Each structure stands twice: as structure tokens, then as C-alpha cells.
Amino acid sequence: MVNKKGQFKIQQTAFMLLALALFFILIFVFWISIKTHGMKTTATSLEEEKAILAVESIAGLTEFSCGKQYCIDSDKLMILKSMKDYADFWPANSIKIRKVYPESNKEVECTLSNYPNCNSYTIKAGGESSVGTFVALCRQERINGNSRQVCDLGRIAIGYDVK
Amino acid sequence: MRLIKLRNAQEELVGFGIIIVLVAIIALIFLGIGLRSPSEMKNSLEVSDFIYSSLSYSVDCQEQITNINDLIVACYNSKGCKQGESCELLKSTYEDMIESSLRIGNEMKYKAYIFRVFSGDNTLVFLDNGNKTGSLTGASARILSGETINVSLVLYY
Numbered sequence: 001m002v003n004k005k006g007q008f009k010i011q012q013t014a015f016m017l018l019a020l021a022l023f024f025i026l027i028f029v030f031w032i033s034i035k036t037h038g039m040k041t042t043a044t045s046l047e048e049e050k051a052i053l054a055v056e057s058i059a060g061l062t063e064f065s066c067g068k069q070y071c072i073d074s075d076k077l078m079i080l081k082s083m084k085d086y087a088d089f090w091p092a093n094s095i096k097i098r099k100v101y102p103e104s105n106k107e108v109e110c111t112l113s114n115y116p117n118c119n120s121y122t123i124k125a126g127g128e129s130s131v132g133t134f135v136a137l138c139r140q141e142r143i144n145g146n147s148r149q150v151c152d153l154g155r156i157a158i159g160y161d162v163k
Numbered sequence: 164m165r166l167i168k169l170r171n172a173q174e175e176l177v178g179f180g181i182i183i184v185l186v187a188i189i190a191l192i193f194l195g196i197g198l199r200s201p202s203e204m205k206n207s208l209e210v211s212d213f214i215y216s217s218l219s220y221s222v223d224c225q226e227q228i229t230n231i232n233d234l235i236v237a238c239y240n241s242k243g244c245k246q247g248e249s250c251e252l253l254k255s256t257y258e259d260m261i262e263s264s265l266r267i268g269n270e271m272k273y274k275a276y277i278f279r280v281f282s283g284d285n286t287l288v289f290l291d292n293g294n295k296t297g298s299l300t301g302a303s304a305r306i307l308s309g310e311t312i313n314v315s316l317v318l319y320y
Contacts, residue, residue: 020182027189034196045205052208070215101220103263133212134264136219151219151230153264 051131094159101153132157204299211302
């Protein structure tokens with residue numbers, strides 16, 4: 001009788017230990033999944049930041065810049081568009097700048113005949129995927145006989161091939 | 164015999180209680196971690212670029228006030244524009260710019276935003292729109308003109 005009761009007690013303890021172990025394993029799996037998700041999110045945002053930094057460095061090139069940070073000279077873009085020899089010079093598969101504000105309904109590629117009444121500048125075409133950031137899109141305009149810098153809000157996107 | 168049975172029952176209860184407390188503590192720790200994470204704001208390079216680029220945006224105010232940067236300083240100094248108050252022009256320009264450039268909406272990447280132009284406790288412009296739930300991202304910029312004026316944009320995604 002005593003032996004049977006002892007066996008039952010041991011069995012009870014073993015089940016309890018098993019349940020506790022299972023519980024801690026579940027907690028551990030939950031914790032690992034949270035950590036992995038967090039790491040994946042961090043990795044994605046780091047990749048995005050790295051890509052945006054690459055875009056910023058291209059926007060800062062003398063060939064694009066209007067002289068201050070976060071600013072692209074659209075007059076320069078019009079000249080660069082016509083210089084096909086520069087295509088291999090750019091450290092990206094594609095470079096496209098778009099005026100985003102003031103907003104216009106349809107995309108109009110800039111040419112010498114419609115500039116500045118247009119909103120898109122394709123410097124280099126190609127690239128499967130693209131990443132971009134905001135820039136000021138500035139040009140010189142003559143207003144009441146005085147030369148004045150007029151700026152819109154633009155977005156520069158560079159393309160790259162997906163590996 | 165009855166006393167031994169009672170003692171055994173007490174021991175079982177104590178063990179059960181300890182397990183309950185242990186499980187509750189662990190659950191609370193995980194709940195704490197889960198609730199804390201979404202409210203932390205991530206600094207965004209894209210939002211920072213948006214703010215700094217927007218400062219150069221041309222406005223039609225006065226001869227000396229040609230861009231948003233000048234308009235913010237004019238708003239701080241309570242200077243007027245041709246068409247009225249500089250702060251009103253600043254507010255309407257940013258409202259339009261944020262909503263059309265960043266495309267705020269329930270089906271979009273960004274669900275809501277909070278935009279502020281302030282100097283210390285003095286808020287010059289405050290804008291907010293959308294369903295403010297989920298994770299946060301944002302950035303702020305400083306304009307120096309005698310006093311420090313801050314421009315901040317927080318986005319919910």
C-alpha cells in the first residue's frame with residue numbers, strides 16, 4: 001500500500017516536472033521568435049538606411065547638387081539628361097528624380113521643349129528595384145528681372161538589380 | 164491519520180501557489196516586453212530628408228521670405244505675408260505637402276502623422292491626422308535664428 005502511494009507521488013512529481021519543462025520550452029520558443037522578428041526588422045531598416053545613404057551620396061554629387069545639402073539643381077539635370085556618355089559614370093543601375101510637391105496627376109518626362117513644366121527626370125534608365133529619398137528640386141528663374149532660386153519638393157530614386 | 168492528510172493537502176496547495184506565482188511573473192515580464200516595443204520611435208533618415216528638403220521649398224510670401232525656412236522664422240517673429248498670416252500659410256503648405264508627398268491613409272504605408280513647429284513651450288504649428296496606432300518613426304530638425312526653432316514629424320505605420 002505504502003509502495004503504491006510512493007510510486008503515485010513519484011509519478012505526480014514527474015508529470016509536474018514535465019509540464020514545467022514544456023512551459024519553459026514554450027516561453028523560450030516565444031522569446032526566440034520575438035527576438036528573431038526584432039532582428040529581422042532591424043536588419044531591414046538598416047538595409048533601407050544604407051540604401052538611403054547611397055541615394056543621399058548620389059544626390060550630393062557636384063553634378064547634381066545646387067550647392068546646399070538635400071538639394072538637386074534641375075537645370076543641371078536637363079544638361080545631364082542629354083549627355084549619354086555619363087551613363088556608365090553613375091554608381092547605380094538607374095537614377096530618376098521626380099517632383100512630388102506641388103503634386104501633378106500624370107508623369108511628364110522633362111525635355112528641352114517642356115522644361116520646367118514637367119515633373120520627371122530620367123538620368124539613367126534600368127534597374128529592377130529602386131530605393132529613394134526626398135530632396136529639394138531647385139532651378140533658377142527670372143522673376144521681375146531678378147534671378148531667383150525656385151524650389152519644389154522632389155524624390156530621387158536609384159535602381160539596383162535584385163540578386 | 165487525518166492530520167497527515169491535511170498536511171499533505173497544504174503542501175500541495177503551497178506547491179500549486181508557487182507555480183501560479185512563477186507563471187504570473189513570467190507572463191508579466193513578456194507582456195511588459197510586448198507592450199513596450201511598439202511605442203519606441205525609430206529615427207528615420209527618409210523623414211529627416213523630407214524635413215530638411217521641405218525647408219528649401221519656395222513660398223509666395225514677401226520679397227525677403229522666399230522659402231519655408233524663412234517662413235518659419237517669420238511665423239516665429241509674427242511677421243505677415245502678402246496674403247495674410249505667415250503661420251497660416253506655413254500650416255496650410257505643410258498640411259498639403261505631408262499628405263500628398265507621404266500619402267497618409269489607412270491603406271497606405273503611413274497611417275497617421277503628427278507635425279510640430281515649436282520653440283521651447285511655444286507651439287507655432289501643430290498638425291495631426293489619421294489613425295494613430297502602431298509603430299512610430301520620425302525625425303526632427305533645428306532652425307537657428309536667434310532662438311532655436313524645432314520642426315518635428317512623427318509617422319505611424
